[in-house]
Structure formats: structure tokens, C-alpha cells
Amino acid sequence: MSLIYDRDTCTGCMLCPKACNFGAIMKDGDKVKFDFDKCVLCGSCEEVCPVDAIKIERKKIDPSKIAEYKNVWVFCETTGGRLRSVALELVTKGRELADKLGERLVAVIIGSDITGHAQTLVHHGADEVLVVDAKIFADYTTDAYAIAMTSLIASRKPAVVLYGATSNGRDLAPRIAARLGLGLTADCTGLEIDEKRQLIQTRPAFGGNIMAEIITPSTRPQMATVRPNVFKPKEPDTSRKGKIEKVNMQVSPVQVRTRVLEKVSEVVEGMKAVDEADIIVCSGRGIKDPANLELPRQLAKLLDAAIGGSRPIVDMGWLPPTQQVGQSGRTVCPKLYFALGISGAIQHQIGMASSDTIVAINKDPEAPIFSIADFGIVGDLFTVLPEVIAEVKRVLDSR
């Protein structure tokens, strides 16, 4: 165990049991004792102890090595040649972090026929774009992309590398972390630079019941995947100039040990992806019949919103799995979220509670969704929703 408690130094001030989020420190006579089955070594007690009676042994740091690493990198994901919206979110956030450090922002883009996006990344804030453009990168494969990223990182030594917490980003980043022996923080919702020039990575854990601030003190680059839709992209500045560098990267097909035989899209024509939408109209069990989904569809169409469904709706096959919001589906944080006939079980809330504005319509006044809704209407969905649609239409038409 790497927590060392010096009982003789301890003054029994009882600050640490209060600081412990995990209930792992108990009063023991006039001092304290630790329950190591509960302790997660988070260090809250060490920080609060006024006499340094608690020491946590951590990985050793070599400051001279850390100083070699400079610049903020963002991995900009493409899909089928299209730049994903999370790429621009990362460029915007990365710009802010690079400015704070007084370093450069480098965007890395990998794919086939994707060079055209480099200028867009410059316009959104990149100082430099590394373009890896070759046929072998047309389909995402862990092996090809990991080879490209690790060889770039190892030779150019960035201080920070950010990835979108998408399916591919969360597949790729840990592979790179393991190969280079680096720390990696998953699915961050907050990123800051502290006074020691360290990246503070904030993320939810325990199903969103707790937030943790993570640092990566001993290894560089500091790497994190970032939840899509949390940081909003800035408007492009088309007068911005930046350096675009084409990198010649050789990956042979034998190095790629998985083969993509077929790509199947479950995205229904005209149905927006929930994780990239600003507005989501999400339906639950209260919708009663798949034919009734026509109402939320009308509202979504008016607002250019994505259609979402809770788990029961998707399990019954009324909407494709790509549209499922919640713990076992997608985690979303749009500007506006409509919860229609959704009771709001904790599993659903985990996936959507961080939305900017939540509107709930449900006939059960006790439905848990109302405890997090900014605007709740208790009433019958099928009488209220048509009125909402009509009113939205009227307001939009009058603009």
C-alpha cells in the first residue's frame, strides 16, 4: 500500500475524515485509522493534513525530461472523408490551452483524401496542421492509426495530446498510451492549465455521481479523450494563417492486423446523430406506439434537431441503436434537450443531465426527470406536444 500514516506526528485534528470522499478514514481513539478496502488513494487527506502525517507514494518525476515536451496537439477525426464536429471543438479548446501555455497548437489529421480539411483547422485556431493522407488510412484501423500517431508523438514530443471521446478516439488513445507508457484520462468534460503548467483533466465517475480532477505529473505528453459537444467550436476566422505539413507515413498492410470487410450505416436517412446535435428530441415509453413518433419527428424537423430514444424504445426496435441516449447508449450534452414521456431513471440521466436546457413533458408529476428539468410540463404528451409544435412553428415563422 502506498499510503503511509505517521500516527506519532498526527495531532488528531480530524480534518482528514471530513476530507475523505470515500468514508475510508475513521476516528481511532484520539487519532485516525484507515480502511484500505475503501481507500482509492485520491490524496484528499494528504492535502488537508496540516502536519504532513499522511504521505502517499507516487510515481517519481524527472523534471528535465518533462521540459523537453512542448505544444498542444489535437487529433482531428474524420469519417468517410468528413471532418467530425468534435475536431473543431478540440481545436477551439486546444487553442485556449496553447495560449495559456504560450505554445503552439498543432492539429493532426489522418485519413485518405482529407488534405482539404487542413485549412479549416487553421481557420478555427491551429498554428500548424500535420496531414497524414494515404489510402491505408481510408478506413479507421487501430493498428494503422496507432502507428502513425505514436511515431509522430515520439519524434516531435508534444506536451498535451487530446482526442475526441468517440468510438474511434476511445479505441485509439489507450492503444497509444500503452505503447508509449503514458497516462490517459477518459471522457473529460473540463480541461485547464494550472500554475505548474500541468493539464488539469476533469471527468465524471461513478455514473456521474462524482467528479474527479486528474493530473499526469510524471509522463509526457499528457493525454486525454474529450467528450464531444462539451466545448463549443468558435466561428472560423478565414484570415488566419498557419503551417500545413504533409507527413509521409509508411504503413504496410501486414502491419494492420484487422481487416474491415464491410461498413454498415444504421443512421437512418435524414436522421441526425445525437452526439453531434445542438438540439435533441428524445422519446421514452410514454410515446406508446412507434406510429406516435411522428410527433417528435415533426418537432425535430422544425428545430433541425436529432431524434433520440430511451433504452426501452430502442430495445423494442422503434428507433435504431445509434439514437439511444443513456448509460448503455450515447452520452449527450446538447444546448436543448426534450424528454418526451421519459420518466428519467438514473441510467437515462447519466446520458443527458449535462444538457444546457432540459424540457420534460410527462403525465406523472412524480417522474424523476422533473427534478433536473429546466422547464417541466405535467400533462398528456399527445395533447401538449401538438400545441408545442404549433407554437414553435408560429414563433419561427414570425422571425
Next chain:
Amino acid sequence: MVKIVVPVKQVPEVTEVRMNEETGTLIREGVPSILNPFDEIAVEAAIQLKEKYGGEVTIVTMGPPQAKDALLKALAMGGDKAVHLTDRAFAGADTWATALTLAEYIRKTEFDLVICGKQAIDGDTAQVGPELAELLGVPQICYVRKIEMSEDGKNVTVHRGTDEGYEVVKAKLPVLLTATKGLNEPRLPNIMGIMKAKKKPYEEVNIQTLGTNPERLGLKGSPTQVRKVFAPEKKKGGIKIDAENPAAAAKQLVEFLTKKGAI
């Protein structure tokens, strides 16, 4: 004959974890510990493959003594043997140190397939699977919804979930897969299974038997550190109205949204 290793984790039932709002601490008393639901899917997948092609399913966990319950559950479902990596030296491990501890054990065994759950529901990182694959030197395919093995047992073809749908991906064994919802419905252990589980081989491995330098494991081996934990800003309910007059309610709602700039 296919040799499958399934790494699992015991997790608190997170939907029952609450914050004590006065003290800002996590209330874990009375919160049941369960076998991570995504790991159950991985165990089920391994058992189904064994039932079809023959072979052996080894369940591995790294965790405190009480994690034995998670291993016994996986054995009761149909796993053949369990390995419990347990030592104070493993405590405080981040995903990298966890993957390394698992890899140090698994690389000494013979395996064709490693099947992990997509992620554990307490940390939700989905990182240990890919990190373990890299440390074992095998390819990975994540978020697997369907597994088919070739007749000769040399290849797998799987459906890998993507943000748009899925990909059909083929790989030679050995390979590491991470299992997600939709792959199967995990079986409930029956009484026979529970009885038998207690008699199945159960190996405990500590830092000495693992033979790894303790500096590389647990908190000391972890490149990431938790600096602070805190309660999230709790979203409070706002306006709540009764829709006695639906048209008026709709008007009030749309006014609210327009004012907020939400539409």
C-alpha cells in the same frame, strides 16, 4: 479448442451510489457490489464460444479480497477457473497500471482470445481493454456486438459498433475483443452452477508470485493521479407547470426557450 481469458472487475452498483450532500462524501454503505455488467456479457460470450468449439475459459480479476464474489459469479455462469490478482501493492492503480498487472499474468498463459467488457460502470473509461491488448502485443477490436469464429478456429469475424452503425471486422487469433450490449443476454447462474463454482480451480496471485517490480504497479506505477474529487453541481429542477390548458402551457414553454436563446 479455444483458450479464452476474460478479465473482469467487481464494481459498486453505481445507480445506487449517492453523494452525502452535507459532507460531500460518497455514500457506499449498503451499495451492493456486482460483477460489472459489460463483463457479464464478456463471460457469456466466452462460455458460448466454449460450448460451440470446446476449450477453456479463465476468469481473471485484479482487486481486493472481496472481489472473489465477482469471480465466483463468473464461475457459476460457466467459467472453468479463476485467477485473483490481489495485493496491497496493486491498490490505487490507474488504467495503465491495471492493464500492466493483468498483462503480467496473462502473458504467461496460453490464450487464443481475450474478451473484456467494453468498460466498467464505475470508472467508465473503456481504456483497460485496449491498453491490455497493446501490452500483450495482440490486436484489439472494441465494442463487439457479434462474434463468429471460423471453422478452423484461426480467425474471428465480428461486428464492431461505431458511431454510425457497425463494421464487419476480421482478425487472426490471438486477438482481444471488448464486448458491448447487444452481443448476448448473459445467463443467470443456476443452483448447480453456484455449487460447482466453489469447487473450481481458484488461484490467488500476489506481488511475489506475479514477480513484477512493485514500483511499476499500483499507485506508484500509475502515470495519472486523482488530485481532487468533488460532488458535481447538482442540476435543480426549474419551472414546473400543469398542462390544464395545453395551448397556454406550450406558449409559456416556447417563450421560456426563446428568452433563453435555446431556439
